[in-house]
Amino acid sequence: MSIDSLNIPQIEAPFGEATVREPMAFSAVPSQRDAPGEFAEQRPYRPIAEPFIPGNPYRRPLDRTRLASIDWTRAVTEGRFVSDESLMAHRFLMNVYESDALFLPEAGMTAATAADYESFYSRRSRLLGEIARPLVEDHALGFLADEVRTTGQWDVSSVEAHLTAAIDEANQAVSLVVARLQTAPEPRRAAELLIAQMALDGLTEATAMSQNIGGAFGPEQSELFKIFIDEFGYGVFGAKHSTLFVEMCRSVGMATDSHHYWFFYLPSSIAVNNYFYLVTRNRTGFFRYVGAMAYLEATFATWFRQLSSALRGIYGEAVDTRYCDEHAHIDQHHGRMAVHDLVLPLVAKHGTVAAREVIRGVEEIRLLGALGDADLLAQLDWEPQLDQNCEPMGPIQHLAAGDPFDTRVADATTVCAVRSGHLELHWRPTGEPLRIEAGYGVRIPAGRLYGLRCESEATYTLSGTR
Structure with missing residues (x-):
């Protein structure tokens, strides 16, 4: 039978013709x-x-x-x-x-x-x-390989002891970041800076985890899936963790589009999120992944309980804290499941190879978490101030309305001095930017994220000292 003799219906597109694309020719x-x-x-x-x-x-x-x-x-x-x-x-x-x-x-x-x-x-x-x-x-x-090294003989009992000690230490601590929200000059702006960082994971929660759901690795695969389906609300959209995060954002007037606050993610916040993609996209990172994930699941309940209380103190009854409250509840179980039903059985089955990598994952996420807290605290603490004594130094730069906007991290203490017009300094995702008129400047500490924008035209200088 020839193809011409087949009775293939012709489909007309309602708004135009459908076309078949030519094969793509890749450049070098x-x-x-x-x-x-x-x-x-x-x-x-x-x-x-x-x-x-x-x-x-x-x-x-x-x-x-x-x-x-x-x-x-x-x-x-x-x-x-x-x-x-x-x-x-x-x-x-x-x-x-x-x-x-x-x-x-x-x-x-x-x-x-x-x-x-x-x-x-x-x-x-x-x-x-x-x-x-x-x-x-x-x-x-790559610096994690230099900063975190696991040596010696690890087994189920030593992994359990180390992981339990790390979890207990975290659960007995008061979060410095959460505490800072409540003492900040503008608590709402401080809370919204934190929420913007949380959006990196909150709007796509468990996406990295989903990359380890496939394949075949025994009953531990089903234990991981139990945690995964909790994150997705057991198929109920309203109970999905990312849905609860969206509702929390809406309740405080923040945008809920993915990467709406793209320019205001701190490098450390993106790094923590990227870490979980790193150890799931690269399959040999699986044991590091389950170690890091188990540690976080076992410590999230305490952290989110503190955050829920802080947000209610800042926003009052208006804030929807179900996202925090759900984690404060379910992660008590997820922590137990991740440690005792996933990590320890994997170590028992796969021995030293798994044990060392599990511990490595635990310590890597602890290090990234500590670095991230320090970065966020420094951004929270930075309240830029106008200074009339900032002398313009360095080459003159021009900025006009409609020029591309971007944010960057100051690699050294930097002085931005406006010579003509005015600039807007953006350093947080909500609230008004700081307006810098001609003759004034702002000192930007090393490590702080900032962006410059202009409503008309301005000239300015940027000078840095290490």
């Missing part, structure tokens, strides 16, 4: 070092003029010039963990990792978002990301 494959720059040229990563990105989960601007200045062969050290190169590397990695997850605009697809959608998931973008990913992973998180 770039080197690992060049791939990040070409990746940043793709449509979703191009500059925008606004400090927020509403309704488009694919727009994630990347500054190609700053990416190109990074020496990818030299790993970021712990001392440079909070730096502009760390910020750029982790922004890049997050985009690569999240191209494995499905994002759709909450309000539906438009012509503009459809074009970004096609580019974000295009074969070319994904190829470029995968070429560069191992190099950038080593650059951004």
Whole structure:
């Protein structure tokens, strides 16, 4: 039978003709070092003029010039963990990792978002990301291998003892970050800075975990799945953890679009999120993943209980704390399940190889958590002040309305002095920016995230001292 004799119905598109695309012709494959720059040229990563990105989960601007200045062969050290190169590397990695997850605009697809959608998931973008990913992973998180080393003979009993001690220590502590929210000059703005960091995981909760659900690794696979389905509300959308996070954001007037606050993620916050993609995308990181995950699940209940109380004290009855309250409840069980039904059986079955990697995961996430807390506390503590004694130094820079907006991390104490016009200094995701008039300046501490914007035209200088 020939194909011509088959009775194949003809389908007419209601609004136009459907076409079959020609096979894509790939251009030359770039080197690992060049791939990040070409990746940043793709449509979703191009500059925008606004400090927020509403309704488009694919727009994630990347500054190609700053990416190109990074020496990818030299790993970021712990001392440079909070730096502009760390910020750029982790922004890049997050985009690569999240191209494995499905994002759709909450309000539906438009012509503009459809074009970004096609580019974000295009074969070319994904190829470029995968070429560069191992190099950038080593650059951004390779320092963990130097800072965390596990030696000696580990078994079930020693793993359990170490993990129990680490969990007990965390659960007996008062969170310095949560405590700082309540004593900040503007508690709501401080809480919203924290919530913006939480959105990295809160809006896509358990996405990294989902990468370890497939395959075949015995009854422990089912134990992990039990935790996973809890995170997804057992199929009930209203009970899904990310839904509860959205409702918490709405109750305090914050946006709920994925990456609406893209420019205000601290490098350490992205790094913690990226870590879980690192150890799930790279399959040999599985035992590190379950160690880190078990530690967090076993310590989240205490932390979220403190946060729930703090948020009610700051916002009163208006705040919806069900997201925090659910974690304060369910993570008591998740911690027990993760340690006793997942981690310890895996160590018993797979021996020293699993044991060492589990402990490594525990200590890596503890280190990243401590570095992240220090970074967030420093950003919370920074209240920029106008200074009329900031002398303009360095080359004159120009900024006009409509110029691309971006944020960066000050790698040294930096003085921004306005010579003409005025600038807006953005350093937090909510509240008004600080207006800097001509003749005034602001001192930006090393390690602090900031962005500059202009309503008309301005000239200014940036000078830094280490």
